[in-house]
Amino acid sequence: MTYLGDSTQSHVKMKLDSVLASVQTVEESTESFAREAGFDEDDASQIAMVAREAAVNAVVHGNKYDTAKHVTFSCALTDQELRVQVADEGPGLDPESIPNPLAPENLLRSSGRGVFLMKAIMDEVHFRQLTPGTEITLVKRRISKEIDA
Template identity: 55%
Template structure:
């Protein structure tokens, strides 16, 4: 899980270089951290022989973060609703919901093996969040 902290730090640095304020940087770092944790825990199932692949890019109009695992994949459209009464007291199951609430766009792509999660934060003029 040491790599998760490195991914979070790199995401924060990219957001800082883009001129985002501390709150925006915190939201991005939290979303990227959650995605990386999900890749290690749920995707790769803590298997030390499996890797996660991460890319971070400032396109000038967007910050784009991609996290890919080597797991069995999943269908993001069939996740339980974390706000449903039967799920409110569960200790898990809010990661994707959180990521979607913090980022402007979230996309899933099935790999063979694995899943790639793309997180996008739109930038305004001079690197400010839109």
């Protein structure tokens, strides 16, 4: 694991090896940021779970466990949102080609639900093609606790 750029309490960026152990780092860091943002235990756990899914996809499907490739992870907290980005160095992904996990022919498949969960839990999910690789951005907006008078 290598820290990239400025790592502060409100932002961290890491370069991780393409191994499943890196997935734990993404999950734990994201959950910590989500709790810092004020998300309750259930929401923080769900946000961490989908960040884990993004990291698994990067290691397994993007980089295919290639030790010469890395996963870049960043997590940033602002007044408005929690933003998680996970990027791989693989051949790229067309998000439109991901099969619908709710289609009858896919219900019993053991994989293919990660992106579906990301879209269900997060407020925004964006894919960006890199050269090489794919970057996924997950955004969860913070809800103001203030009540307007």
